[in-house]
Amino acid sequence: MRTIATVLLVLTAATAAAQESALRLTLEDAQMRAVAASHRLAEARARQAAAQDAVTIRGLADRPLVGASAGYTRTNHVTEFIVPSPTGVPRVLYPDVPDNYRTRLDLQWPIYAGGRTDALERAAQAEASAAAADVEAAQADLRLEVARAFWALVTARATVAVLDEALTRSQAQLADTRARFKAGFVPPNEVAAAEAQESRQRMLLIEARNQRDLSSADLARLAGVDLLQPIEPSARLDAVDLPASPVDRLIADARAQRRERRALELRIEAAEHQTDAAAGGKRPAISVAGGFDYARPNPRIFPRAETWDDSWELGIGVSWALWDGGRTRAEMSQAANLAGAARSRLAEFDSVVALEVQQRRLETESGRAAVVAAMDAVRAAAEARRVVAQRYQAGVATQTEILDADVALLQAELDRTRALAAVRLAEARLARAVGR
Numbered sequence: 001m002r003t004i005a006t007v008l009l010v011l012t013a014a015t016a017a018a019q020e021s022a023l024r025l026t027l028e029d030a031q032m033r034a035v036a037a038s039h040r041l042a043e044a045r046a047r048q049a050a051a052q053d054a055v056t057i058r059g060l061a062d063r064p065l066v067g068a069s070a071g072y073t074r075t076n077h078v079t080e081f082i083v084p085s086p087t088g089v090p091r092v093l094y095p096d097v098p099d100n101y102r103t104r105l106d107l108q109w110p111i112y113a114g115g116r117t118d119a120l121e122r123a124a125q126a127e128a129s130a131a132a133a134d135v136e137a138a139q140a141d142l143r144l145e146v147a148r149a150f151w152a153l154v155t156a157r158a159t160v161a162v163l164d165e166a167l168t169r170s171q172a173q174l175a176d177t178r179a180r181f182k183a184g185f186v187p188p189n190e191v192a193a194a195e196a197q198e199s200r201q202r203m204l205l206i207e208a209r210n211q212r213d214l215s216s217a218d219l220a221r222l223a224g225v226d227l228l229q230p231i232e233p234s235a236r237l238d239a240v241d242l243p244a245s246p247v248d249r250l251i252a253d254a255r256a257q258r259r260e261r262r263a264l265e266l267r268i269e270a271a272e273h274q275t276d277a278a279a280g281g282k283r284p285a286i287s288v289a290g291g292f293d294y295a296r297p298n299p300r301i302f303p304r305a306e307t308w309d310d311s312w313e314l315g316i317g318v319s320w321a322l323w324d325g326g327r328t329r330a331e332m333s334q335a336a337n338l339a340g341a342a343r344s345r346l347a348e349f350d351s352v353v354a355l356e357v358q359q360r361r362l363e364t365e366s367g368r369a370a371v372v373a374a375m376d377a378v379r380a381a382a383e384a385r386r387v388v389a390q391r392y393q394a395g396v397a398t399q400t401e402i403l404d405a406d407v408a409l410l411q412a413e414l415d416r417t418r419a420l421a422a423v424r425l426a427e428a429r430l431a432r433a434v435g436r
Contacts, residue, residue: 022231022232023230024232024234025232027235030150030233036224038142038222038224041138044135047134051128051131055124058120061120062110062113062117067106067108068103069102069106070102070103072101072102073102076098077096080096094304095305102293103293104291104292104293106291107289107290108288109288109289110287111286111288112284112285112286114282115276119276119277119280120274123274123277126267126270126273130263130266133259133263137260141432144428147424147428149218150235151235151421151425152215153218153219154233154424155215156215157212159208159211160205162410166201166413167198169406170194170198174198185395193403197407235424247357250357250433250434251357251358253436254433254435257434257436258435261346264342265346268343268346271336271339274339275339278328278335281321282321282328284320288316289315290312290315294310295308296308298310353433357430357434360430361430363426363429364423370419370422370423374415378409378415381405381408381411381412381413382409384405384408388402388405389402
């Protein structure tokens with residue numbers, strides 16, 4: 001007995017320590033943790049940063065480019081070219097200089113590209129804005145996923161609580177039935193029926209606890225905490241009567257607020273700018289080029305001499321692709337087709353979002369109606385259980401009747417729990433569909 005008491009004391013202390021170490025989270029806390037820990041959001045943010053870098057690159061395309069170069073070249077020996085001079089001293093016009101050194105400072109400046117550079121910069125800016133909208137849409141999806149896991153955990157914990165209470169009632173009923181059997185008031189089959197009911201309650205409780213632990217691990221994964229860390233959701237499953245908005249208003253809000261739609265609009269804009277950039281290939285391009293050379297010998301200096309000399313040049317050039325084999329036309333067609341595809345996708349999104357909003361609104365309304373019905377069922381089942389218990393105590397009801405009343409009350413309580421959690425999840429899905 002002393003050993004059993006020690007084991008029970010250790011188990012009780014371990015249970016209490018686990019409950020004390022449980023992480024208490026509200027839905028908002030869980031969503032904030034998930035946003036900070038999500039790898040998918042990190043990927044989306046990296047893509048947004050890359051798109052913003054592309055804007056910077058496009059914006060710098062019309063800036064001048066300045067480069068420096070240096071080189072050494074060894075050539076073969078050549079016969080010097082010598083001519084006589086009026087003074088009688090021979091003059092070397094082309095000496096034998098096998099060692100050639102050259103340094104150059106080069107300038108390239110595209111000052112006009114037919115509007116192609118500006119159009120590409122606008123397209124990159126639109127794509128960067130679309131990437132930012134994608135990040136916001138991913139955050140909304142993540143918040144909905146966290147809400148789903150959160151309310152699943154709340155439902156699982158409430159189910160465990162209901163089954164715990166039901167098991168307590170079954171055990172008490174089993175003890176009472178055994179006492180009545182020993183007193184000779186009930187037959188043996190009544191005891192067997194009570195034992196079967198108690199065993200079923202224990203089985204359901206084991207399954208519910210397993211589901212609770214799985215839901216806790218799922219929420220822990222999303223929140224970025226250890227999977228073995230028990231989580232205690234801070235929420236109440238109460239019915240909340242919120243005013244219902246007209247469906248046409250909800251659809252209008254969804255089209256105005258959904259970030260996925262905004263991303264599609266921006267990608268249509270980017271494709272149109274890509275079309276303008278491709279059309280820039282039909283126009284001439286103007287650029288400025290220049291350079292400063294400091295070399296030994298300097299090939300621009302005559303006569304050639306084995307000395308360091310400097311030289312420079314500055315010029316302007318115009319290029320115009322009169323015929324490119326249809327490349328510009330193909331680029332314009334490609335960009336136009338991409339814009340058309342994005343417009344079709346936007347139209348499809350508008351039709352789908354209307355259906356989604358209507359579906360989520362109906363789910364919310366039907367869920368609230370189901371909560372009212374479930375609460376009425378719990379009240380009716382509890383009253384029936386009370387009446388049957390009184391009749392059983394008076395000896396005018398059988399054990400089967402009271403067991404049936406327990407099962408009905410248990411089922412009604414579970415239905416109420418599921419209905420309340422379904423309403424919370426339906427409200428979260430409606431908010432996501434509307435873009436809130």
